[in-house]
Amino acid sequence: AQSVTQPDIHITVSEGASLELRCNYSYGATPYLFWYVQSPGQGLQLLLKYFSGDTLVQGIKGFEAEFKRSQSSFNLRKPSVHWSDAAEYFCAVCVVTTDSWGKFQFGAGTQVVVTP
Amino acid sequence: EAGVTQFPSHSVIEKGQTVTLRCDPISGHDNLYWYRRVMGKEIKFLLHFVKESKQDESGMPNNRFLAERTGGTYSTLKVQPAELEDSGVYFCASSQDPGQGFVAYEQYFGPGTRLTVT
Numbered sequence: 349a350q351s352v353t354q355p356d357i358h359i360t361v362s363e364g365a366s367l368e369l370r371c372n373y374s375y376g377a378t379p380y381l382f383w384y385v386q387s388p389g390q391g392l393q394l395l396l397k398y399f400s401g402d403t404l405v406q407g408i409k410g411f412e413a414e415f416k417r418s419q420s421s422f423n424l425r426k427p428s429v430h431w432s433d434a435a436e437y438f439c440a441v442c443v444v445t446t447d448s449w450g451k452f453q454f455g456a457g458t459q460v461v462v463t464p
Numbered sequence: 465e466a467g468v469t470q471f472p473s474h475s476v477i478e479k480g481q482t483v484t485l486r487c488d489p490i491s492g493h494d495n496l497y498w499y500r501r502v503m504g505k506e507i508k509f510l511l512h513f514v515k516e517s518k519q520d521e522s523g524m525p526n527n528r529f530l531a532e533r534t535g536g537t538y539s540t541l542k543v544q545p546a547e548l549e550d551s552g553v554y555f556c557a558s559s560q561d562p563g564q565g566f567v568a569y570e571q572y573f574g575p576g577t578r579l580t581v582t
Contacts, residue, residue: 352506380569391468391575392555399566438507442569449519450559450569451497454507 350375350443354455357395361429362463369424371439380442380450381422383413386457387435395437398422409433434462466490468574477582481546485577487510489538489558496539497571498531502552512555513539525550533557546581553578 353372362366373379383395396407402416413424432464436457442450470490477483489496500511510529511521515536524531528547533539543550557571 354494380566382570384573392557392573394570394572397570399569419479440507442571445520446528447519447531449512449514451509451512452499452507452557452571453509454499456506 350441350453352439352441352453352455354437354439354458356458357456358459358461360461360463363431364428367424367426367429367433367460368436369439369460371422371424371455372420373422373439373441374420375441375443377444379422380444381413381415382438382440382442382452383407383422383424385409385435386436386438387432392438395424399463420435429460429462431462431464434460436460468556468558469570470554470574470577472577473575474578474580477546478582479548480545482542483546483579484505485541485543485554485556487539487541487556487581489556490572492560493558493572494536494537494561495568495571496533497557498539498541499555499557500552501555501576502549506556510541521554540569546579548581551579551581 363397381398384392398415403414439455440452471486496513501507509523512519513533530542553576555576556574559571560568
């Protein structure tokens with residue numbers, strides 16, 4: 349069965365420091381992978397996605413993620429965190445059916461706190 | 465273009481009452497999804513509409529939940545009667561037709577409806 353694991357429930361990072369959020373997946377086929385962010389009081393916003401090709405993908409707000417098939421990982425990174433990056437981050441894999449429909453399997457989320 | 469909208473943003477009801485959540489997808493998106501996040505847990509899939517048809521309702525918890533999408537536009541999710549364990553945030557998402565390639569797997573989420581059952 350497919351699954352997504354975000355090992356870190358909570359991360360605290362200083363403003364200006366780098367950030368890396370871990371995501372591991374278990375999926376039998378080629379994974380379509382996504383990172384979403386939910387800021388306080390907001391909905392889920394798509395940060396970036398991976399379907400195929402270049403394994404390093406760039407997203408919005410200065411985020412990037414690297415797909416590593418050998419490690420079944422899709423970790424999210426940002427070189428320098430801003431206070432506005434405080435939010436909850438979700439990794440997801442799109443489970444594609446034989447009819448080519450897709451539905452998401454999410455990780456439990458990682459809460460990021462940014463300190464001055 | 466307008467994003468996915470959901471109404472209400474918050475709902476507080478008593479156990480045994482009925483609540484109806486509404487979702488308006490992005491115009492032109494045939495696919496509409498409902499997800500739910502119970503406090504402290506991951507966001508879980510509930511069901512998927514293609515136009516007005518239920519394509520996959522494998523995530524619906526029980527028969528107290530009824531989803532409809534009449535006319536293939538907006539969707540409603542009714543909980544009747546509500547139980548304490550139904551509390552959580554209900555998200556709606558929409559995406560394009562699979563014939564559009566990879567972009568069809570991009571789901572756009574609404575802000576969610578926070579349901580509290582007391």
